[in-house]
Amino acid sequence: MARSLLLLAALCALAAAASAACPNIISRSGWGARNPTATTQLSKKPTPYVVVHHGASSSCTTQSACASIVRSYQNQHMDVNGWADIGYNFIIGEDGNVYEGRGWELTGAHAPGYNTQSIGICIIGTFTSKLPNTAALNALNNLIECGVSKGKITAAYKEIGHRQATATECPGTKLYQWVQSQSHWTSSP
Numbered sequence: 001m002a003r004s005l006l007l008l009a010a011l012c013a014l015a016a017a018a019s020a021a022c023p024n025i026i027s028r029s030g031w032g033a034r035n036p037t038a039t040t041q042l043s044k045k046p047t048p049y050v051v052v053h054h055g056a057s058s059s060c061t062t063q064s065a066c067a068s069i070v071r072s073y074q075n076q077h078m079d080v081n082g083w084a085d086i087g088y089n090f091i092i093g094e095d096g097n098v099y100e101g102r103g104w105e106l107t108g109a110h111a112p113g114y115n116t117q118s119i120g121i122c123i124i125g126t127f128t129s130k131l132p133n134t135a136a137l138n139a140l141n142n143l144i145e146c147g148v149s150k151g152k153i154t155a156a157y158k159e160i161g162h163r164q165a166t167a168t169e170c171p172g173t174k175l176y177q178w179v180q181s182q183s184h185w186t187s188s189p
Protein backbone atom coordinates (compact mmCIF):
# COMPACT_ATOMS: atom_id res chain seq x y z
CA MET A 1 0.00 0.00 0.00
CA ALA A 2 2.64 2.51 1.07
CA ARG A 3 4.79 1.52 -1.89
CA SER A 4 2.03 1.98 -4.46
CA LEU A 5 1.23 5.39 -2.94
CA LEU A 6 4.88 6.36 -3.23
CA LEU A 7 4.92 5.19 -6.84
CA LEU A 8 1.77 7.19 -7.55
CA ALA A 9 3.33 10.29 -5.97
CA ALA A 10 6.48 9.83 -8.07
CA LEU A 11 4.44 9.48 -11.27
CA CYS A 12 2.44 12.61 -10.44
CA ALA A 13 5.65 14.54 -9.82
CA LEU A 14 7.01 13.37 -13.18
CA ALA A 15 3.81 14.39 -14.97
CA ALA A 16 3.92 17.80 -13.29
CA ALA A 17 7.57 18.31 -14.28
CA ALA A 18 6.86 17.38 -17.91
CA SER A 19 4.06 19.93 -18.27
CA ALA A 20 5.48 22.61 -15.97
CA ALA A 21 7.32 24.39 -18.77
CA CYS A 22 4.18 25.23 -20.75
CA PRO A 23 1.99 28.03 -19.41
CA ASN A 24 -1.74 28.24 -19.93
CA ILE A 25 -2.35 29.37 -23.52
CA ILE A 26 -5.74 30.93 -24.32
CA SER A 27 -6.67 29.79 -27.83
CA ARG A 28 -7.77 32.22 -30.53
CA SER A 29 -11.38 31.20 -30.09
CA GLY A 30 -10.89 31.73 -26.35
CA TRP A 31 -10.23 35.45 -26.82
CA GLY A 32 -12.58 35.94 -29.76
CA ALA A 33 -10.05 36.31 -32.59
CA ARG A 34 -11.08 37.18 -36.13
CA ASN A 35 -9.84 34.81 -38.83
CA PRO A 36 -6.61 35.83 -40.59
CA THR A 37 -6.95 36.99 -44.19
CA ALA A 38 -3.76 35.10 -45.12
CA THR A 39 -1.12 32.92 -43.44
CA THR A 40 2.56 32.20 -44.15
CA GLN A 41 4.58 29.46 -42.47
CA LEU A 42 7.72 30.49 -40.62
CA SER A 43 10.65 29.85 -42.95
CA LYS A 44 13.05 28.88 -40.14
CA LYS A 45 11.82 26.20 -37.75
CA PRO A 46 12.76 25.88 -35.00
CA THR A 47 13.21 29.64 -34.81
CA PRO A 48 16.59 31.03 -33.73
CA TYR A 49 15.11 34.26 -32.33
CA VAL A 50 12.61 35.45 -29.77
CA VAL A 51 11.60 39.11 -30.08
CA VAL A 52 10.05 40.81 -27.05
CA HIS A 53 7.51 43.65 -27.39
CA HIS A 54 5.17 45.73 -25.32
CA GLY A 55 1.78 46.75 -26.60
CA ALA A 56 2.21 50.44 -25.61
CA SER A 57 -1.35 50.30 -24.32
CA SER A 58 -3.08 50.14 -20.95
CA SER A 59 -2.48 46.94 -18.98
CA CYS A 60 -4.88 44.30 -17.68
CA THR A 61 -5.05 41.83 -14.82
CA THR A 62 -8.14 39.77 -15.65
CA GLN A 63 -8.77 37.40 -18.53
CA SER A 64 -11.79 39.34 -19.80
CA ALA A 65 -9.93 42.66 -19.74
CA CYS A 66 -6.83 41.15 -21.40
CA ALA A 67 -8.89 39.39 -24.10
CA SER A 68 -10.54 42.72 -24.89
CA ILE A 69 -7.13 44.41 -25.33
CA VAL A 70 -5.88 41.54 -27.51
CA ARG A 71 -8.94 42.00 -29.74
CA SER A 72 -8.16 45.74 -29.95
CA TYR A 73 -4.57 44.96 -31.02
CA GLN A 74 -5.91 42.63 -33.72
CA ASN A 75 -8.38 45.26 -34.95
CA GLN A 76 -5.61 47.87 -35.08
CA HIS A 77 -3.23 45.53 -36.95
CA MET A 78 -5.85 44.38 -39.48
CA ASP A 79 -7.98 47.49 -39.98
CA VAL A 80 -5.42 50.28 -39.56
CA ASN A 81 -2.09 48.63 -40.48
CA GLY A 82 -3.71 46.43 -43.13
CA TRP A 83 -2.03 43.25 -41.90
CA ALA A 84 -3.44 39.74 -42.35
CA ASP A 85 -3.84 39.14 -38.61
CA ILE A 86 -2.64 40.32 -35.21
CA GLY A 87 1.10 40.80 -35.70
CA TYR A 88 2.46 38.84 -32.73
CA ASN A 89 2.90 35.10 -32.33
CA PHE A 90 1.81 35.34 -28.69
CA ILE A 91 0.51 38.02 -26.33
CA ILE A 92 0.86 37.94 -22.54
CA GLY A 93 -1.24 39.74 -19.94
CA GLU A 94 -0.54 40.66 -16.33
CA ASP A 95 -3.29 38.16 -15.59
CA GLY A 96 -0.49 35.62 -16.18
CA ASN A 97 -2.16 34.17 -19.27
CA VAL A 98 -0.64 33.68 -22.70
CA TYR A 99 -2.95 34.51 -25.63
CA GLU A 100 -2.38 32.74 -28.94
CA GLY A 101 -1.70 35.13 -31.82
CA ARG A 102 -0.13 33.61 -34.93
CA GLY A 103 1.17 30.77 -32.77
CA TRP A 104 4.26 28.57 -33.17
CA GLU A 105 3.99 27.88 -36.92
CA LEU A 106 3.24 31.15 -38.71
CA THR A 107 5.30 34.16 -39.71
CA GLY A 108 4.35 37.25 -37.73
CA ALA A 109 4.35 40.96 -38.51
CA HIS A 110 6.21 42.53 -35.62
CA ALA A 111 9.93 43.03 -36.30
CA PRO A 112 11.33 43.74 -39.79
CA GLY A 113 14.08 41.27 -40.69
CA TYR A 114 13.04 38.81 -37.99
CA ASN A 115 9.44 37.92 -38.79
CA THR A 116 10.23 34.74 -40.72
CA GLN A 117 12.71 33.45 -38.15
CA SER A 118 11.38 34.44 -34.75
CA ILE A 119 8.59 34.05 -32.26
CA GLY A 120 7.31 37.54 -31.45
CA ILE A 121 5.90 37.90 -27.96
CA CYS A 122 4.11 41.03 -26.73
CA ILE A 123 3.36 41.84 -23.11
CA ILE A 124 0.18 43.91 -22.77
CA GLY A 125 0.92 47.31 -21.21
CA THR A 126 3.46 50.14 -21.41
CA PHE A 127 6.83 49.36 -19.85
CA THR A 128 8.88 52.50 -20.33
CA SER A 129 9.13 53.26 -16.61
CA LYS A 130 7.84 50.11 -14.89
CA LEU A 131 8.29 46.39 -15.33
CA PRO A 132 5.50 43.95 -16.13
CA ASN A 133 4.38 42.10 -12.99
CA THR A 134 5.93 38.78 -11.96
CA ALA A 135 3.04 36.77 -13.41
CA ALA A 136 3.65 38.22 -16.88
CA LEU A 137 7.46 37.87 -16.72
CA ASN A 138 7.14 34.27 -15.50
CA ALA A 139 4.67 33.53 -18.30
CA LEU A 140 7.15 34.96 -20.82
CA ASN A 141 10.00 32.79 -19.57
CA ASN A 142 7.75 29.73 -19.33
CA LEU A 143 6.45 30.27 -22.86
CA ILE A 144 10.00 30.44 -24.25
CA GLU A 145 10.97 27.29 -22.30
CA CYS A 146 7.83 25.64 -23.58
CA GLY A 147 8.76 26.55 -27.16
CA VAL A 148 12.22 25.07 -26.71
CA SER A 149 10.81 21.88 -25.17
CA LYS A 150 8.34 21.50 -28.07
CA GLY A 151 11.12 22.00 -30.65
CA LYS A 152 9.61 25.31 -31.88
CA ILE A 153 12.53 27.49 -30.70
CA THR A 154 16.20 26.47 -30.92
CA ALA A 155 17.89 25.62 -27.62
CA ALA A 156 20.55 28.24 -28.43
CA TYR A 157 17.97 30.92 -29.34
CA LYS A 158 18.78 34.61 -29.13
CA GLU A 159 16.40 36.87 -27.23
CA ILE A 160 16.16 40.48 -28.34
CA GLY A 161 13.98 43.55 -27.85
CA HIS A 162 12.03 45.01 -30.78
CA ARG A 163 14.20 48.15 -30.72
CA GLN A 164 17.16 46.05 -31.84
CA ALA A 165 15.34 45.30 -35.12
CA THR A 166 14.06 48.76 -35.96
CA ALA A 167 13.89 52.32 -34.63
CA THR A 168 11.23 52.06 -31.92
CA GLU A 169 10.88 52.59 -28.20
CA CYS A 170 9.38 49.07 -27.95
CA PRO A 171 9.52 47.03 -25.70
CA GLY A 172 9.80 50.03 -23.34
CA THR A 173 13.03 51.01 -21.60
CA LYS A 174 12.26 49.20 -18.36
CA LEU A 175 11.26 45.93 -20.05
CA TYR A 176 14.20 46.23 -22.45
CA GLN A 177 16.59 46.44 -19.47
CA TRP A 178 15.03 43.22 -18.17
CA VAL A 179 15.44 41.56 -21.60
CA GLN A 180 19.11 42.61 -21.53
CA SER A 181 19.52 40.80 -18.20
CA GLN A 182 18.33 37.47 -19.64
CA SER A 183 20.96 34.80 -20.39
CA HIS A 184 19.94 34.46 -24.07
CA TRP A 185 20.01 38.21 -24.79
CA THR A 186 22.59 39.31 -27.32
CA SER A 187 23.82 42.80 -28.19
CA SER A 188 24.63 41.69 -31.75
CA PRO A 189 21.76 39.65 -33.15
Ligand SMILES: [Zn+2]
Binding pocket: 052, 053, 054, 110, 162, 168, 170, 171
Ligand atom coordinates in the same frame (compact mmCIF):
# COMPACT_ATOMS: atom_id res chain seq x y z
ZN1 LIG B 1 7.31 45.98 -30.67
